[in-house]
Amino acid sequence: MSANKKAADTRRVAVDSSISDDGIDPKRRRLLVGGMATTAGLGAGALGVSMLASMSPSARAKAAGAPVEADISKLAPGQLLTVEWRGKPVWIVRRTEQALGSLSSVASQLADPDSIEEQQPEYAQNESRAIKDEYLVVIGICTHLGCSPTYRPDIAASDLGSDWEGGFFCPCHGSKFDYAGRVYSGVPAPTNLEVPPYMYLDDNRIIIGEDDGVAA
Numbered sequence: 001m002s003a004n005k006k007a008a009d010t011r012r013v014a015v016d017s018s019i020s021d022d023g024i025d026p027k028r029r030r031l032l033v034g035g036m037a038t039t040a041g042l043g044a045g046a047l048g049v050s051m052l053a054s055m056s057p058s059a060r061a062k063a064a065g066a067p068v069e070a071d072i073s074k075l076a077p078g079q080l081l082t083v084e085w086r087g088k089p090v091w092i093v094r095r096t097e098q099a100l101g102s103l104s105s106v107a108s109q110l111a112d113p114d115s116i117e118e119q120q121p122e123y124a125q126n127e128s129r130a131i132k133d134e135y136l137v138v139i140g141i142c143t144h145l146g147c148s149p150t151y152r153p154d155i156a157a158s159d160l161g162s163d164w165e166g167g168f169f170c171p172c173h174g175s176k177f178d179y180a181g182r183v184y185s186g187v188p189a190p191t192n193l194e195v196p197p198y199m200y201l202d203d204n205r206i207i208i209g210e211d212d213g214v215a216a
């Protein structure tokens with residue numbers, strides 16, 4: 001993990017612990033998975049070490065953040081699959097033609113449509129922010145204060161506006177993201193959702209946390 005990333009995760013832990021009394025309806029706040037994950041990673045104290053030592057080798061590898069494999073063979077168009085990597089939810093969305101078409105039509109409403117900010121590996125710095133356009137792979141944690149956004153494929157949803165073309169909505173403070181996890185302008189979240197390192201093992205299997213044979 002880079003120093004910047006660790007610093008960001010550390011900030012998230014700090015932020016998570018500070019938002020318990022901020023007035024957010026607890027039923028709407030989903031998250032805090034990022035904080036939980038990084039707490040495990042950062043808290044390498046005696047308790048954490050002894051817990052790891054008592055785990056099986058595979059459980060130990062998973063807890064330490066080993067890459068995880070996802071089977072996408074049964075993912076239908078429009079469906080979202082969640083897998084856990086380093087304690088964080090990683091979403092895999094099989095985008096429909098409509099979803100892919102929306103990527104260009106909403107671009108003028110986005111804060112960083114070209115993904116200039118380093119929120120993705122180089123191979124995902126494109127319009128669909130993906131290796132294969134059809135499948136989005138993104139960490140499901142809001143870049144504002146770490147809530148978990150909801151998947152909102154419902155076009156023109158009454159609470160999101162008649163021009164809503166689908167994507168993700170964070171109910172904590174109203175941030176909106178398009179079908180590539182790109183953040184809309186004028187919302188609290190400062191950056192696009194993060195794309196983790198990943199690669200295809202074959203057409204039906206994705207490995208998250210590793211690319212070109214190198215674990216992140």
Ligand code: FES
Nearest residue numbers: 142144145170173
């Ligand atoms: S955590 Fe504030 S908008 Fe998502």
